Amino acid sequence: MTFVRNNISQLAGYVPGEQPQGGKFIKLNTNENPYPPSPKVVEAIQVAAEKLVRYPDPVSTAFRLAAGEALNVDPDWIICGNGSDDILTILTRSFVDQGDLIRLPNPSYILYRTLAEIQGARSQEVNFNDDWTLPTSFGDPEEGLKLVFLPNPNSPTGTVVSQEEILALAEQLPCPILIDEAYVDFADFNCIELVKQNEKIMVSRTLSKSYGLAGLRFGFLVAQPSMIEQLLKVKDSYNCDALSIAGATAAISDQQWLRDNVSKIRATRESLQSQLTQLGFEVIPSQANFVWCTHPEAEVKPIYEYLKENRILVRYMSYPNWKEGLRISVGTDDQISACMSLIQSKV
Numbered sequence: 001m002t003f004v005r006n007n008i009s010q011l012a013g014y015v016p017g018e019q020p021q022g023g024k025f026i027k028l029n030t031n032e033n034p035y036p037p038s039p040k041v042v043e044a045i046q047v048a049a050e051k052l053v054r055y056p057d058p059v060s061t062a063f064r065l066a067a068g069e070a071l072n073v074d075p076d077w078i079i080c081g082n083g084s085d086d087i088l089t090i091l092t093r094s095f096v097d098q099g100d101l102i103r104l105p106n107p108s109y110i111l112y113r114t115l116a117e118i119q120g121a122r123s124q125e126v127n128f129n130d131d132w133t134l135p136t137s138f139g140d141p142e143e144g145l146k147l148v149f150l151p152n153p154n155s156p157t158g159t160v161v162s163q164e165e166i167l168a169l170a171e172q173l174p175c176p177i178l179i180d181e182a183y184v185d186f187a188d189f190n191c192i193e194l195v196k197q198n199e200k201i202m203v204s205r206t207l208s209k210s211y212g213l214a215g216l217r218f219g220f221l222v223a224q225p226s227m228i229e230q231l232l233k234v235k236d237s238y239n240c241d242a243l244s245i246a247g248a249t250a251a252i253s254d255q256q257w258l259r260d261n262v263s264k265i266r267a268t269r270e271s272l273q274s275q276l277t278q279l280g281f282e283v284i285p286s287q288a289n290f291v292w293c294t295h296p297e298a299e300v301k302p303i304y305e306y307l308k309e310n311r312i313l314v315r316y317m318s319y320p321n322w323k324e325g326l327r328i329s330v331g332t333d334d335q336i337s338a339c340m341s342l343i344q345s346k347v
């Protein structure tokens, strides 16, 4: 195709996990929540649906007030997006020029790489240490380095880097670092307080996983107000629609629903981990709503395929320098036992 920019025609394009549109699948492949969102979400969307003749609030004020209260930050420290993927796009467009460099860990979320490629920028992947900490080189300054991405908990591993490590990295780095907290509600700690300590630290969140609202498309970023002010210039004028603002505001205002949901998922996660271990899988203890497992002897790709034939989707992944493995999202107890009995018959 001769009309588009060179880096676009050369781009493979990011491929999200399978979303089968027909048939009945048990979906354990894209880390969606197995439980419905707070009932207050649907009520709020119904009310908002009566007012669609008007443009939405361009800066999602209602959500920022509610999120500010839930997270104990001031609303002008928050910018909202059409999913946190939109936040990642806004950040890349704001900080990264043609020829610049972004850095991410390996293995990790590869959308970051695609976003860099769209800008015509380069990306650099740094391997985790064996104990899932990061080498100090992850914080090394480098010519052209403009943005660093760190999912925490990481995907697909479910591991976390400590607050102390993150603060030290930020101090060492010449550029902003995004802590992508898509899964943090399932973890033991988060990094919101670090944003107040170092202006280079930014934290993104999504309502897709822990709030059970992947279909709504709503995410947000917490950063210092001087940073938010710049990012607001880059986002689409109405990047969040009226229905999603209403739904997301109701969701983040119902913290009791979140706590109940998270405790169910964490309990199922522990049981999934011990069942996999009993079948001889190597499992890294997860702080997210999925479990990454590899097997020292059995091939895992046939297990993925066998599950799919039986209408259960998990994610098969192989990364350069890492063992191939399966990432299994934490579903309901029933979904996990259906999945585990099929796996048991294959190893």
Ligand SMILES: *Cc1c(COP(=O)(O)O)cnc(C)c1O
Residues within 6 Å of the ligand: 082, 083, 084, 085, 086, 109, 151, 155, 180, 182, 205, 206, 207, 208, 214, 218, 219
């Ligand atoms: C799911 C996910 C996101 C994207 O979330 P959306 O808000 O649905 O766009 C961002 N980062 C990571 C690491 C994810 O796994």
